[in-house]
Amino acid sequence: MCNTIKEKIQNGQKVTGIFIGIYSPAIVEMCGYAGFDFIVIDDEHGAFSYSELENMIRTAELVNLAPVVRVSYDDASIQKALDRGAVGIQVPMVSTKEEAIQVVNKAKFPPLGNRGVAYSHRAARYGKDTGQKFIEQSNDEVLVAVHVETREAVENFEEIMNVEGIDIAFLGTTDLSVNMGYPDGPQHQDVQEAIALVYEKARELEVPIGTVAGNESMARQAFESGSVYVVAVGTTMIANTFSTFIKSVDASKE
Template sequence: MENAVKEKLSNGEKVLGSFIGIYSPNLVELMGYSGFDFVVIDDEHGAFSHSELENMIRTAESVNVVPIVRVSYDNASIQKALDRGAKGIQVPMVNTKEDAEKAVQKSKFPPRGTRGAAYSHRAARFGKDSGSEFLEASDEKILVIPHIETLEAVENFKEIMTVDGIDMAFIGTTDLSVNMGYKSEGPKHPEVQKVVSDLYRKAAEENFKIGTVASDSTGAQRAFLKGASYVGVVAISVILKSLEQVVDATQISCKEEV
């Protein structure tokens, strides 16, 4: 089992991915052809059946994109994602050290965790991989990424990040802004930005890796400059903005001709 994103992060490299919340294997293919490092298949906010989730993961692997799943709140969500071949999980609303420990436990096989063992699923190539070699490779290669998206999580940041098995933190800026009470201003509010900047500072001091979300290439560049190693743009936002630009440019052109 290989995980190119985990290897790049271990080597100090930065990685770029995209969140996808709609069932579209073709869109995953486009991400691969465009050169993205990973896709985050959004099972928290997106609408996926278990078989659709598997097809999205399969497609990502076919174009050399690392499949990550943002899991739902279902107790079996981590197990389902990993058995279908996800190379990492993003876990929303991790607010305490105990939450982080539970995420790790569900992601690792005994004795490190409580993940159920089986070899008949596609993550184990339907039985071609088995035994200690598969179990140990899974424990080593799979990324476990908690979301830091509440003030409680911010306060417990260091405790969360020092849990054995946590690979990096993901700052969920939208949820953080709502949790802080800035529903209208959103992540751009100065107080939210202050908290985010403080998280980057703490991460740099403790040598923790940080990931976050961006709406476009400019936002991704800013995040990397702040210290993020892992940035996911929102595919739908990028597509919508591009379509709106086409419409706006066409309308302007028509008005000029008149």
């Protein structure tokens, strides 16, 4: 296992990824050829069987994309993603220190956690990688990002990020705004103040921050604000491209 994005972040570099929530190895290939650093296969809001998840991960590797999975709420989701070969996980709705500890327990082998051990799966090259070397490498290489997307998570930010094994705080701005009572989006002043507070706390703790970006301008702004791990939304980008094309063509018909 070689986790290129974790290495880049540890070396002070910034990385750009893309959420994909539909099963399409072809889109994964396009993202790799376009030059993204990583893909986030969205098993929270997307629809994937475990076989499809594995094929998306396999395709990402073929085009030099680091495969990350945003896991579902199923208890086995972290285990399944990592056994399929994901080099990182994003875990939604982590609001307390206790929940962060549970994430690490599922993502890391003993002594750091309680991840179930097997060497027959794809991540261990079907038995080619075994024993202490595989366990230590997995514990070192797997990237663990927890979503900060509730008021409670903002309040507990320091405790969450001080849990050993958590690598990145990922700001889920849409969920945060809804959780705070503003369903129309994160533009409300209260939400913006909460976001700014998270960035301030992250700087104090020297914790890497990630977030989602709806377009190029938002991605640039996120990096300028201090994010090192910015993820675009693939389906939104595709839909917007289709809409822009049709508007342009329709205008030429007049």
